Amino acid sequence: xxxxxxxxxxxxxxxxxxxxxxxxxxxxxxxxxxxxxxxxxxxxxxxxxxxxxxxxxxxxxxxxxxxxxxxxxxxxxxxxxxxxxxxxxxxxxxxxxxxxxxxxxxxxxxxxxxxxxxxxxxxxxxxxxxxxxxxxxxxxxxxxxxxxxxxxxxxxxxxxxxxxxxxxxxxxxxxxxxxxxxxxxxxxxxxxxxxxxxxxxxxxxxxxxxxxxxxxxxxxxxxxxxxxxxxxxxxxxxxxxxxxxxxxxxxxxxxxxxxxxxxxxxxxxxxxxxxxxxxxxxxxxxxxxxxxxxxxxx
Amino acid sequence: xxxxxxxxxxxxxxxxxxxxxxxxxxxxxxxxxxxxxxxxxxxxxxxxxxxxxxxxxxxxxxxxxxxxxxxxxxxxxxxxxxxxxxxxxxxxxxxxxxxxxxxxxxxxxxxxxxxxxxxxxxxxxxxxxxxxxxxxxxxxxxxxxxxxxxxxxxxxxxxxxxxxxxxxxxxxxxxxxxxxxxxxxxxxxxxxxxxxxxxxxxxxxxxxxxxxxxxxxxxxxxxxxxxxxxxxxxxxxxxxxxxxxxxxxxxxxxxxxxxxxxxxxxxxxxxxxxxxxxxxxxxxxxxxxxxxxxxxxx
Ligand SMILES: Nc1ncnc2c1ncn2[C@@H]1O[C@H](COP(=O)(O)OP(=O)(O)O)[C@@H](O)[C@H]1O
Ligand SMILES: Nc1ncnc2c1ncn2[C@@H]1O[C@H](COP(=O)(O)OP(=O)(O)O)[C@@H](O)[C@H]1O
Ligand SMILES: [Zn+2]
Ligand SMILES: [Zn+2]
Numbered sequence: 001x002x003x004x005x006x007x008x009x010x011x012x013x014x015x016x017x018x019x020x021x022x023x024x025x026x027x028x029x030x031x032x033x034x035x036x037x038x039x040x041x042x043x044x045x046x047x048x049x050x051x052x053x054x055x056x057x058x059x060x061x062x063x064x065x066x067x068x069x070x071x072x073x074x075x076x077x078x079x080x081x082x083x084x085x086x087x088x089x090x091x092x093x094x095x096x097x098x099x100x101x102x103x104x105x106x107x108x109x110x111x112x113x114x115x116x117x118x119x120x121x122x123x124x125x126x127x128x129x130x131x132x133x134x135x136x137x138x139x140x141x142x143x144x145x146x147x148x149x150x151x152x153x154x155x156x157x158x159x160x161x162x163x164x165x166x167x168x169x170x171x172x173x174x175x176x177x178x179x180x181x182x183x184x185x186x187x188x189x190x191x192x193x194x195x196x197x198x199x200x201x202x203x204x205x206x207x208x209x210x211x212x213x214x215x216x217x218x219x220x221x222x223x224x225x226x227x228x229x230x231x232x233x234x235x236x237x238x239x240x241x242x243x244x245x246x247x248x249x250x251x252x253x254x255x256x257x258x259x260x261x262x263x264x265x266x267x268x269x270x271x272x273x274x275x276x277x278x279x280x281x282x283x284x285x286x287x288x289x290x291x292x293x294x295x296x297x298x
Numbered sequence: 299x300x301x302x303x304x305x306x307x308x309x310x311x312x313x314x315x316x317x318x319x320x321x322x323x324x325x326x327x328x329x330x331x332x333x334x335x336x337x338x339x340x341x342x343x344x345x346x347x348x349x350x351x352x353x354x355x356x357x358x359x360x361x362x363x364x365x366x367x368x369x370x371x372x373x374x375x376x377x378x379x380x381x382x383x384x385x386x387x388x389x390x391x392x393x394x395x396x397x398x399x400x401x402x403x404x405x406x407x408x409x410x411x412x413x414x415x416x417x418x419x420x421x422x423x424x425x426x427x428x429x430x431x432x433x434x435x436x437x438x439x440x441x442x443x444x445x446x447x448x449x450x451x452x453x454x455x456x457x458x459x460x461x462x463x464x465x466x467x468x469x470x471x472x473x474x475x476x477x478x479x480x481x482x483x484x485x486x487x488x489x490x491x492x493x494x495x496x497x498x499x500x501x502x503x504x505x506x507x508x509x510x511x512x513x514x515x516x517x518x519x520x521x522x523x524x525x526x527x528x529x530x531x532x533x534x535x536x537x538x539x540x541x542x543x544x545x546x547x548x549x550x551x552x553x554x555x556x557x558x559x560x561x562x563x564x565x566x567x568x569x570x571x572x573x574x575x576x577x578x579x580x581x582x583x584x585x586x587x588x589x590x591x592x593x594x595x596x
Contacts, residue, residue, distance in 0.1 A: 077554060124445055141441045147422055148555055155552055159457055172552040198396035214534050217454050221519050223445035254453055254470040256375060257446055 002290060005047045005055040005096075006282025008105060009033070009088065011080060011132065015279055016043055018050045021287040023116045023273070023280040026050075045093050054293075056101040056285030058108025058278050059088055061135075065103060065150050073102050099293040101285035105129075105278055106137030107144040107151075107192070109230070109271075111288075112281030114139040117272030119226035126224035127277065128153070129231035130211065134178040145222075154178040158213040161206045164189075181210040183233050191209040198236060207233065208242020215243065215268065216250045219260065227268045230277060234270065237244060243268065300588060302392075303353040304580025305347045306403060307331070307386065309378060309430065310458040313577055314341055316348045320391030321414045321571070321578040324348075333380040334389070342393050342406055352591075354399040356387055356406025356418075356576050359433075363401060363448050371400050397591040399583035404435030405442040405449075407528070407569075409586075410579030412437040413531020415570030417524035424453070424522035425575065427529035432476040436520060443520075452476040456511040459504045462487075479508035481531050496534060505531065508572065513541065513566065514548045517558065525566040528575060532568065541566065 001020055008015040010033060017028035027050075031042045047055070062078065064071045073089025089102045103111075110127035119125035119139075128136040134154030136147040145151055166189035168175030179185060186194045190203055197203045208263045215227060233239065244264045251260070259267050271277045299318055303457045306313040308331060315326035325348075329340045345353070361374065362369045387400045401409075408425035417423035426434040432452030436443040443449055453589075455475045464487035468477030474539025477483060484492045488501055495501045513525060531537070549558070558563050569575045 139442075140445060141439060143439045143441075145438075145520070147438060148523045148557060149521050149553075151521055152518045152553065156518050157457060157511060157548070159455060172550045173548075212546045213455060217515050218519060220450045220454050221516060222443070223447050223449055225446045250455070250471075255447075255450065258444060 002053040003050060004283045004286035005050065005052040006286060006289075007043065007055065007057040007059075007092075008108070008278035008282060009057060009059040010105065011060045014039055014043055015101045016046050017279045018047070018052060019263045019281070019283050021283060023112070023276070024284075025276070025279065028279065030212045033080070033083075036086050044092075045290060047096065048263050052096070052098060052286075054099045054101070054286035054290035055092060055096060056108065056282035056287075056289065057089065057092065058103060058105040058282050058285070061104050061150065062152070063088070063102070063104060064149070065146055076179070090145075097290040099286075101289040103144050103146075103285065104135070104137055104150045106135045107139070107146075108137065108281035108285055109277035110137035110139040110281070111284050112273055112279075113226075113228050113271060115284050116280055117277055118228050118269045120272065122225045124225040125228055126218055126222060126226070127228045127230065127271075128175075128214075128218075130181065130229065130233040131183055131231035134182050134214075134231075136218065138224060140222065140224070140261065153214070153218065154182070156214060156217055158210050160254060161209050163202070164206060177210060177214050181207055182215075183231075186233065194233060195235070204236055204239045205242050207236075208239050211239065211245045212246035212250055215247055219251075219255060227270050228277075229268065230271045237270075240265075240270075248275075300351040300585065301349060302581045302584035302588075303348070303350040304577045304584060305341065305353065305355040305357075305390075306406070306576035307355060307357040307578060308403065309358045312337055312341055314344050315577045315580070316345070316350060316582050320582060321410070321574070321581060323581075324421060324575065324576070326577065331378070331381075331478070334384050334386075338389050345394065348549075350394070350396060350584075352397045352399070352584035352588035353390060353394060354406065354580035354585075354587065355387065355390065355402060356403040356580050357585070359402050359448065360450070361386070361400070361402060361448070363444055372490070381471035397584075397587040399587040401442050401444075401583065402435055402448045404433045405437070405444075406435065406579035406583055407575040408435040408437040408526075408579070409442060409582050410571055410575040410577075411524075411569060411583050414578055415575055416526050416567045418570065420523045422523040423526055423527045424516055424520060424524070425528065426512075426516075427530040428479065428527065429481055432480050432512075432529075434516065436522060438520065438522070451516065452480070453514070454512060454515055456508050459507050461500070474479075475508060475512050479505055479512075479531075481529075483485050484531065492531060502534055502537045503540050505534075506537050507544045509537065510541045510544035510548055513545050517549075517553060523557075526569050526575075527566065528569045535568075538563075538566070539570075
């Protein structure tokens with residue numbers, strides 16, 4: 001059985017693991033995301049210890065995912081300046097002569113959940129994280145969603161909640177979804193750490209309204225077979241109840257599929273893999289690129 | 299060379315054509331959409347005259363596009379009651395023992411534009427029609443976009459234009475995109491036929507604002523490589539100018555790809571195939587299903 005490496009490259013830490021395509025993890029480490037000069041040698045040293053057959057990387061972004069681009073595999077315009085324009089994929093390729101896959105953290109998490117998590121059997125899902133930022137990835141028709149570039153679903157426009165006077169904090173759009181509903185926005189609006197706000201129902205009702213609007217747009221545009229909500233903010237499990245109610249009101253019977261209408265609590269769910277969605281997706285991405293490297297080009 | 303049949307099944311008329319996979323049309327007819335009992339025999343009689351190898355259908359909807367569903371190929375909950383639950387694909391299959399493809403009118407038009415129209419060479423696009431209703435289809439990663447069902451992009455939420463007091467006319471959502479920006483909404487808001495409003499700049503500025511919001515959501519969620527705007531309302535060519543300006547303001551530099559940022563007038567364009575996008579897509583869909591019928595199952 002092949003042995004795979006997975007990297008979940010996040011803004012706070014790099015999680016690296018080796019394991020198999022069933023998601024069994026043999027060993028893992030977590031390395032702080034400081035500068036490439038400090039972080040990457042530790043990443044490389046970890047994988048050098050194993051006879052890995054392929055590596056799958058899910059990275060924070062924005063990143064260049066266009067295989068025909070000269071900067072394919074780079075982190076691009078990130079506010080984390082030490083990583084701006086850093087050739088992350090190249091740094092790995094220079095050290096390991098195995099097939100490599102490279103995509104966004106959320107697309108890779110979607111792959112994990114679609115194959116081995118909450119969307120196992122359905123093989124199609126949208127994975128959303130509501131944390132420091134808001135991002136989403138999708139696995140559709142057997143592929144990770146990608147066009148001109150990877151999706152940036154966190155910055156879609158939403159309508160304001162009638163009671164919300166907070167201005168929003170997205171540097172580009174002010175009150176886009178991420179500007180109004182990511183963790184730091186909740187904390188700035190209410191003046192407290194999000195995990196101290198658990199008892200304030202109005203906080204989570206408003207949050208549910210914004211997330212529901214986003215899900216409405218995602219459903220009408222992508223029609224995912226399963227929607228998975230992860231990220232720190234979703235630790236407030238009662239947000240989901242507000243999401244269901246608001247989404248049901250917003251759709252108003254328009255999407256009449258029983259999956260959406262009658263079983264919303266099975267359609268929109270928490271990650272099946274918990275915090276392992278990204279790293280499991282990385283192992284699966286490694287498997288995918290290894291198989292593609294063996295397949296005849298047609 | 300194979301000969302293909304294409305059906306563009308619309309709410310007003312069925313356009314049927316035979317032609318090749320290069321989009322050359324040998325013969326076509328237009329049949330009014332009255333009842334299935336009247337319309338379908340004419341459709342069938344037309345195709346019986348040709349030795350066609352496959353048929354591609356792009357249909358008004360909603361339709362059932364799930365191949366594993368017992369009602370696959372049916373028109374489903376359409377307000378055109380004579381066609382509600384009508385097994386359109388079956389009616390064709392019962393008469394012709396050739397491979398058939400079935401999808402939404404807009405998905406099929408997207409296929410036409412991606413392969414032979416404005417997105418030729420790019421092989422990926424979003425096709426939007428702004429007419430009696432608003433709908434969109436997408437061709438991505440070599441497949442027509444589909445998940446749980448086909449997209450229903452016309453019903454996404456938009457923010458109101460500051461000067462718009464019109465309540466909207468979507469029976470489900472009131473002031474969703476279609477409720478505010480499809481042809482009948484324009485006509486109800488301003489009290490005149492849309493083609494008589496050409497000189498009223500405020501009409502098209504407002505229309506441009508709504509379409510731009512929709513494009514922002516589509517771009518952030520799907521990242522299409524080309525966006526094609528068709529449908530009756532887009533005959534007002536100056537709408538496009540307002541779309542460019544509003545979209546640029548809304549994105550505010552966030553999607554920094556030169557395709558989007560600097561060459562918006564090449565990124566968002568009118569159909570390359572004019573009114574033939576749907577029928578050309580139908581021929582290409584026929585070619586696709588014929589090839590799939592020959593390919594070994596793996
Ligand atoms: N228990 C909690 N309840 C509500 N919000 C939380 C909780 N834990 C973390 N958060 C919020 O989630 C954010 C961190 O998101 P997380 O998904 O953990 O990390 P990241 O997005 O950086 O990968 C914090 O900004 C905080 O606002
Ligand atoms: N020249 C025009 N200028 C503005 N609006 C138009 C024009 N022609 C048609 N329309 C609008 O487009 C709608 C018809 O859309 P169309 O795409 O032609 O048909 P359908 O959507 O029914 O297939 C009409 O309701 C009308 O409001
Ligand atoms: Zn934003
Ligand atoms: Zn609507």
